[in-house]
Amino acid sequence: MRPLRLAPTSAYDEKTGAFAFGSYRGRVARAELDRERVSRLKRRVTQKKWVYTALITDELVAAFAIVHLGYASKRFYYVLDRTSGAVLGEGSDLGGPLGCAVHPVGSDAPERVARFGESTIERSPTRMCVTARLRGFSVRAEAKEAMPEMTAIARIPDGVVNVTEKGVLMPLTGSLAIGDRTFDLAGGHLGYDHTSGLMARHTSWRWAFAMGKDVAGEPFAMNLVSGFVGELECTAWTGGEPYALAEPVIHVGDKETPWRIESADTKLHADERARHEELTNLRVIRSRFIQATGTFRGHIVADGREIDLLGVPGMIEDQDVLW
Numbered sequence: 001m002r003p004l005r006l007a008p009t010s011a012y013d014e015k016t017g018a019f020a021f022g023s024y025r026g027r028v029a030r031a032e033l034d035r036e037r038v039s040r041l042k043r044r045v046t047q048k049k050w051v052y053t054a055l056i057t058d059e060l061v062a063a064f065a066i067v068h069l070g071y072a073s074k075r076f077y078y079v080l081d082r083t084s085g086a087v088l089g090e091g092s093d094l095g096g097p098l099g100c101a102v103h104p105v106g107s108d109a110p111e112r113v114a115r116f117g118e119s120t121i122e123r124s125p126t127r128m129c130v131t132a133r134l135r136g137f138s139v140r141a142e143a144k145e146a147m148p149e150m151t152a153i154a155r156i157p158d159g160v161v162n163v164t165e166k167g168v169l170m171p172l173t174g175s176l177a178i179g180d181r182t183f184d185l186a187g188g189h190l191g192y193d194h195t196s197g198l199m200a201r202h203t204s205w206r207w208a209f210a211m212g213k214d215v216a217g218e219p220f221a222m223n224l225v226s227g228f229v230g231e232l233e234c235t236a237w238t239g240g241e242p243y244a245l246a247e248p249v250i251h252v253g254d255k256e257t258p259w260r261i262e263s264a265d266t267k268l269h270a271d272e273r274a275r276h277e278e279l280t281n282l283r284v285i286r287s288r289f290i291q292a293t294g295t296f297r298g299h300i301v302a303d304g305r306e307i308d309l310l311g312v313p314g315m316i317e318d319q320d321v322l323w
Helices: 039-048
Strands: 022-025 047-056 060-068 072-081 087-095 100-102 114-117 119-123 127-134 137-144 150-155 161-177 183-184 191-198 202-213 218-225 233-236 243-246 250-252 261-263 264-280 286-302 303-320
Touching: 022 137, 022 243, 039 047, 039 233, 047 100, 047 119, 047 127, 047 202, 047 303, 060 100, 060 114, 060 119, 060 303, 072 114, 072 127, 072 137, 072 264, 072 286, 087 264, 114 286, 119 264, 127 161, 127 191, 127 250, 161 218, 161 233, 191 202, 218 250, 218 303, 233 286, 233 303, 261 286, 264 303
Parallel strands: none
Antiparallel strands: 022 150, 047 060, 047 191, 060 072, 072 087, 100 114, 114 119, 119 127, 127 137, 137 161, 150 161, 161 183, 161 191, 202 218, 202 303, 218 233, 233 243, 250 261, 261 264, 264 286, 286 303
C-alpha cells in the first residue's frame, strides 16, 4: 500500500515544475492552483472549491457545506436524529459567485476559509469554527484539532488538478438548533472536507465517511471514494494516525438494501437511516446528489491490523454532476 509521506509546503513542486501528485500526512500550506496556465474563462468554469463539515454526536448526525462553483454558489445542511432516524430538517440555497467566497486548500489561507452570506467556516492551525443560520436551522460549533489530516493532490482525467484535505475526530463544543429543538454538541466530533481544483466538466464519485469507535473501543475514522480522486484520498485513521487504503467499489443501496463497500482491504455494509437528495437540471448544469446517513459495519485492514466496525455513524454519497 502507498505510504503517506509528510505533506510538502506547496502542492506545486518548484524542482519538477509540476504538481506533487500523491497522498500525504498533514496539510500543505498552499494549493497554488494559479500555477496551472489556463484561460480566465476556463478557470472560471472549471475551478470548484468547497468546505464540507460533518458533525456527529450521540444524538445527531448533521452536515453543513459551502460550495463555490466559479459562476455560482450554494450552501446546504441537513440534520438527522440518530435515535428515531427522523430527518429533523434540511435545506439549501443557491447564489451568485459574489456573495460567496471559498479559499483554496492550504494552511496559509485566511482564517475565514468559506463564507456564504452570514454563514462562515473558519480554520486556524488548531481549530475549526462553523457558524450558520438559515430557515429554522442554526449552528455555532468549535472543534479542536486532534489527529493529523490527510491531503491528496490528484491529476483529474479531462480536468487538471485537485487538492483535497480531510480532517476527522475533532472534539466539538457549541450548539445546534433545528425547529424547536436545541442540541449540545459537547462530546461529539467534527470532520471536514476542504477541496479545491480545476475539474472536469462531467464529474462523478461515490463517497463514504465515518467517525466513531471501532469494536475494540478505539477512536476510528475513514474516508473512502470510488471515482474522481480515487485511491489517493482513501484513508483510515486509527491509533491517532492516518493510513492509506485501496480504492473500493461502492454499491448504492437504500433503507431496505445496505450499501456495500468492497476492496482488498475493506469489506463494509452501510445501513441507511435517512437521505438528503438534490436533483438539478438547468440544461447546461445538471446534478444528481444523494447523501445517506446511517451506520457502518464490517472490517477494514489498516496498519497491518484488521479493524472490526459495528454501528459506526457516518454518511455515504452518490454524486454525478455536469458543471
